[in-house]
Amino acid sequence: MNKKQQVFDRVKRELIVSCQALEEEPLHSPFIMGKMAYAAMLGGAKGIRANSVEDIKVIKETVDLPIIGIIKKDYEGSAVFITPTIEEIDQLYQVGVDIIAIDATNRVRPDGKTISEVFPIIRETYKDQLFMADCSTYEEAKEAYELGFDCLGTTLNGYTEYTKGSSLPNFELIERLVKDFPIPIIAEGGIWTPEQLKRIFDLGVHTAVVGTAITRPMEITKRFMNAIKPE
Template sequence: MDHSVLYKVKGGLIVSCQALEHEPLHSSYIMGRMAYAAKLGGAVGIRANTVEDIREIKKTVDLPIIGIIKQQYGDCNVYITPTIKEVDALVECGVDIIAIDATKRERPDGKTLDESFKEIREKYPDQLFMADCSTYEEGIHAAEIGFDLIGTTMHGYTDYTQGATLPNFDLIGSLVRDCGKPVIAEGGIWCPEDLRKAIDTGALTAVVGTAITRPMDITKRYVEALQ
């Protein structure tokens, strides 16, 4: 297992370059250019969705990549790398870290997180895995079952954390103190001051997405200030 990637991202900014099918910038080419711009701006890593986007990003960017595949299965609420099928695809395209929904919710194949991750870890013992969690308890549990990195990605995005104030620095700090694994701060980081505070709270690194790479949402925030 290559832990050198952790040193490469320590104390820096990871930029999430994603655009879903219904969004204006949906294009692997555009995400590739977005990632290149992030690199030129000083980012130490990229978080990206889909094999197509990751392959395009790799053409011009040599930074560590956190890979995910957002895949909806029926009415299942777990959609971030939800089954081993998505993990297989990400391993094949060679991402440094694979992020998986690590909430307590049932997987689309009916498996629990424990059952699913046990199978994944046995198949890929040398791959780094990040747990996308929504609560302190989920983060602690993900660390216990063998995830390498613990993220706060899903905080505010599960039905039992909706309405949470983001970023939740208390959650980040508690996980840093107690989980025994490197913590990646993610979710609701909207300004440089938030990023600085997340790192000062003890996070290994932090992921910023919408505030940098989603111009439609950025524009909406400015427009709302006028209303």
């Protein structure tokens, strides 16, 4: 069995938990993200999505689960911030994550190119690496599939300018991707309840990523507060 098959078999019909905290958030710390990943594993998660080399190193020491690695970095003049350049890809490759997720939207990247221009070079450079396409539309997922990504994610639906206002989770988009593409579909974005997760799995996804609803207590608290003190 090849590496790709092994990784995808481990997360098939299982839950991946995103353990991330941005610099401005109280839980921002590799130590805390390592503990968060360990707690997720004890709860039954079979994969982790993590941001930054520092966090990933600690998480790899803490749990033996497949890791989807990203590096979030803002570059002036580009809205692309999830693993936006070759530099971030190389850092993730060196730290050794199972899957590298990158922004696969049609937006112009920091180097002035589009995903269709840069991914063939990425694919050729890192032949043995699995890549996940973080998409926001069906058309972007179709292009990512044709470019040779190993799996497709709905991660950025609702988060690009042209998909803002999209109802999340986007069951319709997820269902179309499952129906039309023969590679693993990873549902991600706006999954807040176990009932939503169950419905998504019933659509036939390979796996799903839940983050904020599990690992970001500040955002969870805000949701409860909005229920009693709506703006």
